Every structure is written in C-alpha cells, then in structure tokens.
Amino acid sequence: MRPLSLCDKEKIINRMSSFIPHTHLQGICLDSIVGEELTLRLPYRKELVGDPETGAIHSGVLTVLLDHTLGTASICCDQIGATITPTLDLRIDHLGVAPAGKDIFAVARVYKVTRRVAFTAGYAYCESREEPIAKATGSWVLMPELQFSEELFSAEAQVQQ
C-alpha cells in the first residue's frame, strides 16, 4: 500500500489517541514522528502511581503506554500504514523507575514486516533517551483486509462525550 505522508501519520495517530477512550483519559498524546519512528507522551498523574512512598509511576502504566505506542507504530511504518493490528505478544524489561512528577515518553518502530506479522521494538524514558526505564518488543498481526474506516473516525465526537 502507499506510504502515508507525515501529515497523515500525525492526523491518524492523534485521532487514534483521542478515539480510544482509555488512551484519551490517560492523556496519551503525540510527541513526534521521525521517519518511521513514533514517540508518544504520557503526562504524569497521581492516580497512575504504583509506589505512594516515592510517587513512582506503576509499572503496569508502562505496559499500557508501550502496548499502545508499539501498536500504533505500524501506522508510521511505510510498509503497513493504516490497518488494524491486534497485539500477539508483548515483552517488557523494566530497567528503571519512572520518577515522581515526570512525564513518560515511549518510542517505537516496526523493524520487520512479513505478510501477516509486524515485529516491533521500543522503549520508554523520562529524562533522556539514553537512559530508558523500560524496553519492549512485540509482535502484531496484520489484517490488511480491515482498513480503518471513515466510520471509525466519524464516531469520534460521540465517544468523547
């Protein structure tokens, strides 16, 4: 299929984040798209804390953020574009702790595409890309027969109410 323009990639990623109730409520938003690499941002919120003694974000929050970022990275992959990609599996290594008060960034890129599977890798960081707090790899099933429909996006306003 035809690769999406940067503008289209941004538009679809933004719509996905707001169309999905959970990511919309979490405030997950687009940070940047550089080529086929996607970076999303999750703003710090007290209800996401796992350890009230330190204020550190719960490791499960990273599972949500990395699942969403690695999953939507397929939209930025020029071999894939806007298709539905259910998650097959996800593996997360916890390398550090998300400190209190800091937004979390998640970066992802599809590194191999076959007819049915997209292999994706990414990581999460708070202050520096050189010091990731988590690394993730996962596989997504490609369903090119299921393109995002116009209907999906026209329902957006209704869902957000």
Place this chain on the structure above:
Amino acid sequence: MTLSDIIHDEPNADTLRRWIEKVPYATYLGIEAEVHGNEILFLLPANKKLIGNPTLPAIHGGVVGAFMEQAAGFYLVAKMDNPVLPKIIDFSLDYLRPSRLRDTFAQCTLTRQGRFIANVSITAWQEQSDKPNAIARAHFLIPERSTDTGIP
C-alpha cells in the same frame, strides 16, 4: 500506614482490599480480590474508562496486562513466608483473544520462588476459565531485607 507496614498481615480478603487501597493505580483500575482457601481470584470489573477498542468494544490490552502484573505482585506477597515488596524485572504477555467489555478475572501460579527471584505465571479470562483471554509470566526481584543482615 504504608503498604510495607501491612504486607505481613494474614492475606485474607480484607487484607487484600487494604493492599489494593494502598496502590493508587490498582485503585484507579478498580482491581478487587477474593480469597478461596489457598487461591486468590483477582477481578477487574468492566468499566468504560478501560476501553481500548470502542468498535467491539474491548478493554485495552495494555490494561489487561497491567491488571495481570498487579495480580502477580499481590499474589507473590501473599505467598511469601517473609513478605517484602517485590520489584518487577520483566513481563511477557501473550494475547489470545480480545477482552470484551465484561468483568475480567485473573489467577496466578507461583512457578518458582528462589532466594532472590520469583517466577509467577498469570492467566486471565472472562466468561470461562478454560478460555483464557491472555496468559503472562512475570519475573520479580525479591529485595534482601536490611533487617536480615544486621543481627546485633
């Protein structure tokens, strides 16, 4: 009182409720736990704020993973002879079918507990326990207790 202060309590339903209350994110997700003899049944009640696919609608896969990981952590603490707060090392999750907007359950198995590391496997399902929605495995680091080393 913090979670560390109450992890030694007998892991009955009331204790688990108090553990969950001490973790803001577990409270936000709405996690509940029932104790049946030696088994702990964890519950993630259906809630529209957890939707990841509005078309089906289905619960966000990452949320199901977060629920399973939190269940594994509480389960491990409940099974420890000398409870300490474990730290997650890694988490590996296989999605088997979409989790619809229904109550989701999770049960854990402590596959191996060594001195420093524990391996917990988790199964999550909705309508039938023999039709899992997701299976996962977590490794936890068991921090050495400072009180164990400083014998006066």
